[in-house]
Amino acid sequence: MGFSLPHLLVVLAIAILVFGTKRLKNIGEDLGGAIKGFRKAIKESEANDNASLPTDKDNAPH
Template structure:
């Protein structure tokens, strides 16, 4: 007990008479633009999620590398004091 093709054609004819062809054309183009915008927003959201996941994984890898590298690489230098500098001067 569905709607037959003849019933759909009658409904379409009534809508065409009520709204007019020009107005239906505008409604169709507006609906198409809305669907296109929705698809674009969904794809941008998916791309953003993928980029966020990649960034999070990169940060996890960096954190893991930092935890395993608990070695400090430093070079000690000796600071000469004035007394050391005076003792190395030639005496006149």
Template sequence: MGGFSIWHWLILLVIVALVFGTKRLRNIGEDVGQAIKGFRKGMSDPDNQAQLKADPPAQGENAKSQSDKVDSH
């Protein structure tokens, strides 16, 4: 009662193909595949990954003026 048989899936597939058309479904599948490939490439390519770096410590008068700003609040 809770699961779908193969006939349910076939009927659903036919209805979806009739509503959207096979060409549109193929284009959607290609777009999803390209998006997944691009995501994998982005995750594995170390040159394109953004590296988070802390702000460099302030030096000279800037350090003094910044600490004054923090103390005044």
């Protein structure tokens, strides 16, 4: 028992009636910006982690 297209349309219609289209647009923009920022932070974190990992050259005996 899952959500079908008619169920989703009813939920969308109720959301539009409750919040209005302008507020839903703002919520969507804010959510999109948050996801974009989260992805950017993950990429930066991975880049920093990869840069700080020692390489085989660093571990070679002198």
